Amino acid sequence: MKEWRQTSTTIGTIVLAIVAYAALMQVQFAGLRAEMRAAHDAIRTQMRDEHAAMRGEHTAMRGEHTEMRDRLNSIDRRTARIEGRLFGIEISQEPTDEE
Numbered sequence: 001m002k003e004w005r006q007t008s009t010t011i012g013t014i015v016l017a018i019v020a021y022a023a024l025m026q027v028q029f030a031g032l033r034a035e036m037r038a039a040h041d042a043i044r045t046q047m048r049d050e051h052a053a054m055r056g057e058h059t060a061m062r063g064e065h066t067e068m069r070d071r072l073n074s075i076d077r078r079t080a081r082i083e084g085r086l087f088g089i090e091i092s093q094e095p096t097d098e099e
Helices: 002-086
Strands: none
Touching: none
16 A cells, blocks of 8 residues: 555656646747747838838839830930931821820
8 A cells, every 4th residue: 555655646746747847848838939929020020111112112213214214215206307307308207195
């Protein structure tokens, strides 16, 4: 009977130690999960801000591109008129939506 009590006490102590260790691990994992969530949210916010900035830059560059294209088209039309006058060629330009 005495051996059974000692065995029972030993088993109970081991079970309590395992339960305590499991509880400690849950607390540690919860802390790690919270840290990872905070880091993830910070990275997500940073990426969203960078994406918004890049989108703004892209919009600005698109506007510059359109402006440059319009200038080049205008220069091409004027160049064609000047060349036509230099070589005595009569140019009748088709009307465009811009003119």
